[in-house]
Amino acid sequence: RNKKTHLPYPPGPRRLPLIKNLFDLSNTAPWVTYAHWRKQYGDVMSFEMPGQLIVVLQSPKAAIDLMDKRASIYSDRLTPPIYELANFDWMISAARYDTYWRSGRRILDRSMRPAATTKHRPVLVSKARDFLKNLLTKPEQFLEHVEFLQGSVIIRISYGYDVENSQDIILAKSRSLAHVAAPLVLPGALLVNTFPSLARLPGWLPGMGFKALAHKVHKIAEVAAGGPWDAFKDALNKGVALPSIALDEYEEQKELTEKEERDMVTSLGSLFIAGSDTTTSTLQSMFLMLALHPDVQARAQAEIDAVTGGERMPTFEDRANLPYTSALSRELLRWRVATPTGVPHRTTEDDIYEGYFIPKGTLVIVNAPAILHDPELYPDPEAFKPERFLTEDGQYKEDPLINFAFGAGKRICPARFLVDLEIFIISAMLLSTFTVSKARDADGIEVPLDAETYEGVIVRHPKKYKCAIVPRSRKAEELIMSTAQ
Numbered sequence: 070r071n072k073k074t075h076l077p078y079p080p081g082p083r084r085l086p087l088i089k090n091l092f093d094l095s096n097t098a099p100w101v102t103y104a105h106w107r108k109q110y111g112d113v114m115s116f117e118m119p120g121q122l123i124v125v126l127q128s129p130k131a132a133i134d135l136m137d138k139r140a141s142i143y144s145d146r147l148t149p150p151i152y153e154l155a156n157f158d159w160m161i162s163a164a165r166y167d168t169y170w171r172s173g174r175r176i177l178d179r180s181m182r183p184a185a186t187t188k189h190r191p192v193l194v195s196k197a198r199d200f201l202k203n204l205l206t207k208p209e210q211f212l213e214h215v216e217f218l219q220g221s222v223i224i225r226i227s228y229g230y231d232v233e234n235s236q237d238i239i240l241a242k243s244r245s246l247a248h249v250a251a252p253l254v255l256p257g258a259l260l261v262n263t264f265p266s267l268a269r270l271p272g273w274l275p276g277m278g279f280k281a282l283a284h285k286v287h288k289i290a291e292v293a294a295g296g297p298w299d300a301f302k303d304a305l306n307k308g309v310a311l312p313s314i315a316l317d318e319y320e321e322q323k324e325l326t327e328k329e330e331r332d333m334v335t336s337l338g339s340l341f342i343a344g345s346d347t348t349t350s351t352l353q354s355m356f357l358m359l360a361l362h363p364d365v366q367a368r369a370q371a372e373i374d375a376v377t378g379g380e381r382m383p384t385f386e387d388r389a390n391l392p393y394t395s396a397l398s399r400e401l402l403r404w405r406v407a408t409p410t411g412v413p414h415r416t417t418e419d420d421i422y423e424g425y426f427i428p429k430g431t432l433v434i435v436n437a438p439a440i441l442h443d444p445e446l447y448p449d450p451e452a453f454k455p456e457r458f459l460t461e462d463g464q465y466k467e468d469p470l471i472n473f474a475f476g477a478g479k480r481i482c483p484a485r486f487l488v489d490l491e492i493f494i495i496s497a498m499l500l501s502t503f504t505v506s507k508a509r510d511a512d513g514i515e516v517p518l519d520a521e522t523y524e525g526v527i528v529r530h531p532k533k534y535k536c537a538i539v540p541r542s543r544k545a546e547e548l549i550m551s552t553a554q
């Protein structure tokens with residue numbers, strides 16, 4: 070109960086002195102603990118980590134009421150202290166709600182709003198073709214191909230730079246940053262995240278290894294953001310810059326001040342780390358789903374064949390005639406939410422909601438799986454059913470709730486329209502040319518697949534698995550080879 074207002078915090082599990090709820094939360098799947106707590110404490114609940122109150126929202130109403138309608142006070146972030154120490158607090162998804170974030174976010178919103186994403190369609194198609202070709206030559210490496218696809222899509226769309234192969238230096242630097250920096254956002258990853266004042270102690274004291282780590286992150290981040298930007302500037306000077314967000318912004322602003330250029334470097338530099346793992350996860354879930362649901366796959370293939378006659382690849386223009394395939398790509402986002410608890414927002418003022426006190430500095434989480442797997446909203450929620458996104462007469466139906474897979478409020482994922490295009494075109498082109506099924510061992514026995522074996526806390530991925538990916542026909546092979554230059 071708050072001393073000033075005499076109002077209680079939102080209800081939640083009993084806190085122990087000092088350690089509060091430190092040991093009540095699952096380390097591997099906190100969203101499961103939240104969903105379990107929801108049954109006891111309702112849609113707006115709270116718990117505490119030492120020194121930090123956390124509020125969890127688990128219904129569309131609560132998420133919209135606070136994250137959207139009161140966005141002016143629910144849009145800050147808790148930048149991990151290690152990022153500040155590494156001068157890496159420019160990463161947009163971790164940045165404070167301030168003027169830097171606003172100008173960076175403006176660039177991203179402008180370049181990824183629906184009208185602007187249409188421009189990226191040719192890149193998506195060409196990268197999808199390369200992807201199919203890779204699947205044809207080395208189907209057993211499909212998980213790696215998905216990763217490569219996503220990395221090359223982001224770098225091409227951001228800077229107009231075509232990644233040639235998985236050894237490409239710009240891709241390697243971006244991956245290295247994602248690999249080193251992404252896990253550091255977890256509150257328990259480093260002691261300095263829990264006790265930021267440690268950063269003020271001299272580096273020679275024992276336990277100060279995080280300072281060397283911060284230095285390393287700083288170095289990698291500068292190269293990962295600066296390298297592709299330099300490649301873009303080089304292409305620009307030679308007059309060969311390809312269409313990209315960087316080029317659009319450059320042409321729009323013409324003369325950039327040093328600060329504007331730096332903001333552009335950092336906001337574009339944020340895209341790889343924010344967007345590679347997430348879409349990769351969803352596409353990796355797609356292969357798992359297809360191998361587990363031959364009925365869904367056959368229905369989508371029949372729909373696509375009826376439109377293309379098996380004589381060509383499906384295109385974006387076919388989308389209006391492919392409602393089931395469109396619905397399939399939406400159901401994927403719901404079925405295995407890639408970032409189940411999103412990125413916490415932080416309040417910048419005290420607030421009162423439904424008689425509960427939410428103080429300034431509270432972390433607020435939308436537990437997306439609680440909404441997208443609520444049996445009242447999505448009956449039989451664990452089942453994969455594209456029909457959820459179809460009207461009774463089989464037309465594609467928009468469902469605004471699916472946006473919770475991308476967060477909420479002002480910090481909602483700026484790339485959600487791009488992701489929609491990408492998942493649609495990849496699934497349509499894949500289904501038109503390949504059939505995915507369970508793998509078989511040397512004796513011809515099906516290798517069992519487990520739909521539940523996922524790992525990762527912020528972004529979750531299916532654990533490494535095998536499946537068989539076979540071209541549907543000789544004609545399908547020709548289509549792949551003829552278009553993938």
Ligand code: HEM
Nearest residue numbers: 161162343344347348407411412475476477480481482484
């Ligand atoms: C399936 C794919 C994706 C999913 C599920 C996803 C999900 C999310 C979520 C949950 C957030 C946090 C939203 C919030 O705080 O409320 C977010 C933020 C963000 N995403 Fe995505 N994302 C995806 C793909 C991408 C891609 C492809 C890009 C870049 C090309 C991207 C760029 C970003 C950025 C820059 C932010 C930070 C926004 C901010 O803090 O203002 N995301 N995303």
